[in-house]
Amino acid sequence: MARIDPYAIxxxxxxxxxxxxxxxxxxxxSLAPPFFFxxxxxxxxxxxxxxxxxxxxxxxxxxxxxxxxxxxSATFGGLSMLWDREFGFLREIMVAPVSxxxxxxxxxxxxxxxxxxxxxIILVPGILMGLKIAGPGGFLLSLxxxxxxxxxxxxxxxxxxxKMKDMSGFxxxxxxxxxxxxxxxxxLFPVENLPSWLRILSYLDPLTYGVxxxxxxxxxxxxxxLVLDLAVLAACCAGSLALGAYLFEVSDVE
Amino acid sequence: MNEAxxxxxxxxxxxxxxxxxxxxxLHIEKGELFxxxxxxxxxxxxxxxxxxTMIRPTDGSALVWGHDIGRERDAVxxxxxxxxxxxxxxxxxxxxxxxxFHGRMYGMDARLRQKRIEDVLDLVDLAEKADVLLEDYSGxxxxxxxxxxxxxxxxxxxxxxxxxLGLDAQTRRYIWEYIQNMNRLEGVTVVITTHYMEEADYLCxxxxxxxxxxxxxxxxxxxxxDLIGADLVVLEVGDGHLDDLVGVLSxxxxxxxxxxxGDAVAxxxxxxxxxxPEIVLTASRAGVKIRSVSMHEPxxxxxxxxxxxxxxRDDDTGGGGGKLVAVQSRMRTRRx
Numbered sequence: 065m066a067r068i069d070p071y072a073i074x075x076x077x078x079x080x081x082x083x084x085x086x087x088x089x090x091x092x093x094s095l096a097p098p099f100f101f102x103x104x105x106x107x108x109x110x111x112x113x114x115x116x117x118x119x120x121x122x123x124x125x126x127x128x129x130x131x132x133x134x135x136x137s138a139t140f141g142g143l144s145m146l147w148d149r150e151f152g153f154l155r156e157i158m159v160a161p162v163s164x165x166x167x168x169x170x171x172x173x174x175x176x177x178x179x180x181x182x183x184x185i186i187l188v189p190g191i192l193m194g195l196k197i198a199g200p201g202g203f204l205l206s207l208x209x210x211x212x213x214x215x216x217x218x219x220x221x222x223x224x225x226x227k228m229k230d231m232s233g234f235x236x237x238x239x240x241x242x243x244x245x246x247x248x249x250x251x252l253f254p255v256e257n258l259p260s261w262l263r264i265l266s267y268l269d270p271l272t273y274g275v276x277x278x279x280x281x282x283x284x285x286x287x288x289x290l291v292l293d294l295a296v297l298a299a300c301c302a303g304s305l306a307l308g309a310y311l312f313e314v315s316d317v318e
Numbered sequence: 319m320n321e322a323x324x325x326x327x328x329x330x331x332x333x334x335x336x337x338x339x340x341x342x343x344l345h346i347e348k349g350e351l352f353x354x355x356x357x358x359x360x361x362x363x364x365x366x367x368x369x370x371t372m373i374r375p376t377d378g379s380a381l382v383w384g385h386d387i388g389r390e391r392d393a394v395x396x397x398x399x400x401x402x403x404x405x406x407x408x409x410x411x412x413x414x415x416x417x418x419f420h421g422r423m424y425g426m427d428a429r430l431r432q433k434r435i436e437d438v439l440d441l442v443d444l445a446e447k448a449d450v451l452l453e454d455y456s457g458x459x460x461x462x463x464x465x466x467x468x469x470x471x472x473x474x475x476x477x478x479x480x481x482x483l484g485l486d487a488q489t490r491r492y493i494w495e496y497i498q499n500m501n502r503l504e505g506v507t508v509v510i511t512t513h514y515m516e517e518a519d520y521l522c523x524x525x526x527x528x529x530x531x532x533x534x535x536x537x538x539x540x541x542x543x544d545l546i547g548a549d550l551v552v553l554e555v556g557d558g559h560l561d562d563l564v565g566v567l568s569x570x571x572x573x574x575x576x577x578x579x580g581d582a583v584a585x586x587x588x589x590x591x592x593x594x595p596e597i598v599l600t601a602s603r604a605g606v607k608i609r610s611v612s613m614h615e616p617x618x619x620x621x622x623x624x625x626x627x628x629x630x631r632d633d634d635t636g637g638g639g640g641k642l643v644a645v646q647s648r649m650r651t652r653r654x
Binding site for chain 2: 067069071072074075078079082083086087151152153154155156157158159160161162163
């Protein structure tokens with residue numbers, strides 16, 4: 065069953081692209097919260113927030129907000145399988161002569177691409193507000209982190225969607241999983257500011273390493289060594305992709 | 319190598335102690351337009367879901383176009399097209415994009431896709447709506463697009479689960495036409511489920527009547543109706559002694575049966591239309607005044623009744639005259 069079908073993967077990816085560019089209001093809607101976070105928090109905490117030596121708060125905040133954008137957009141992308149189930153399109157996908165693994169890879173490719181595009185878009189207001197990017201190499205490295213972050217949470221969303229019968233669990237996941245992951249990740253403030261018992265939770269949050277890696281590659285400042293960020297995130301990514309693929313494989317269509 | 323399009327034996331599906339499909343054997347030839355007819359309920363759709371690999375049977379096995387539905391699921395999926403009972407389109411895509419997506423999932427290259435999209439859109443008269451978003455399609459148009467999509471990759475067998483459910487009479491007619499066309503013109507084997515009697519009667523070469531997960535009768539609509547044989551003639555009686563009339567009529571040798579019910583007498587008669595004058599004459603001799611006479615030929619509804627002892631739901635009977643069916647229903651109720 066583990067046959068990979070590039071044409072089907074492309075087809076599923078293309079569908080996500082068409083939908084993404086067609087639903088402009090959804091794109092604008094999903095970019096508004098990170099933009100407001102960036103603009104308003106960036107100005108509000110500019111003078112009071114204690115951040116690592118040598119950088120401005122906007123340098124600290126922008127990578128965090130990109131991480132937030134990726135987290136929300138990718139998780140939502142994974143969970144969007146619930147919509148396909150609700151509106152029946154999932155059956156059209158499932159009855160095609162395409163392996164389940166290819167379906168997971170196609171959906172993931174689409175979800176990751178849309179999430180990364182949004183992450184890159186958020187860079188623009190960041191730069192306008194004074195974010196200084198370390199260089200083209202740093203930007204390319206940040207893209208690697210963006211893909212890893214998006215894949216991790218897209219797969220996690222898919223894993224949850226595979227286990228849910230309807231859309232009632234959607235807000236539960238958004239509020240009880242996605243928000244804590246965001247707030248604990250050190251996207252808005254240094255994790256060191258948290259009390260030690262809460263900091264443990266931060267270290268268990270994959271997004272912590274994602275945000276740290278984004279900071280390391282974009283601004284050159286990080287808590288952990290860049291290699292550690294990359295290794296932990298890659299491991300989380302592989303784990304959640306495997307989990308999502310497995311749960312989707314064994315899930316029922318009806 | 320099995321020559322049948324579909325060969326199922328002992329196909330069974332149980333959900334938590336409830337048996338939806340009970341040891342169904344089915345043999346469908348290539349090129350047939352085959353109907354699964356039965357009341358609303360899980361039976362028919364569950365058979366389709368098993369044959370299309372959407373669910374695995376609890377027991378039994380089936381070959382679809384020679385491929386085992388349990389072990390060769392991808393091969394089965396490549397051989398079939400499915401039009402589901404509920405909508406299964408992406409409403410944010412246009413008709414053409416939905417078809418294009420479908421073609422890619424079935425490994426069709428760009429040129430072939432383009433050609434087939436034109437072909438199947440023509441077949442269902444949607445060429446002009448190709449670039450309209452599905453969310454702006456009417457229910458009937460959406461259904462037609464789904465039928466076109468089911469056909470697009472040249473399936474050997476096309477499954478249609480209640481294709482005209484909830485559509486108006488005119489749209490239903492059109493869809494019947496499309497289904498017949500593709501069976502005849504494209505040579506596709508078609509398996510259709512329906513709970514509309516006249517749909518099965520009009521469309522299908524052979525019909526399996528399903529009741530409580532079992533096939534209770536299987537033959538061509540004509541042969542099934544011939545099993546019932548006689549026409550039904552109903553006399554609405556003004557005044558007079560009904561029982562006397564029933565007695566007199568029952569003695570005539572070409573009357574199969576005669577029963578009184580309220581102010582009506584129902585007769586089973588061969589060649590009903592040529593017997594009506596004689597029936598009326600007999601009645602007036604017996605001093606019974608007849609207000610109206612109506613006749614109907616046996617329908618699959620009657621066949622269903624005969625084999626299951628119950629009516630399909632009244633609102634699903636469609637043609638055939640509501641009043642007549644109601645009379646007949648009362649008659650049956652008395653008998654059972």
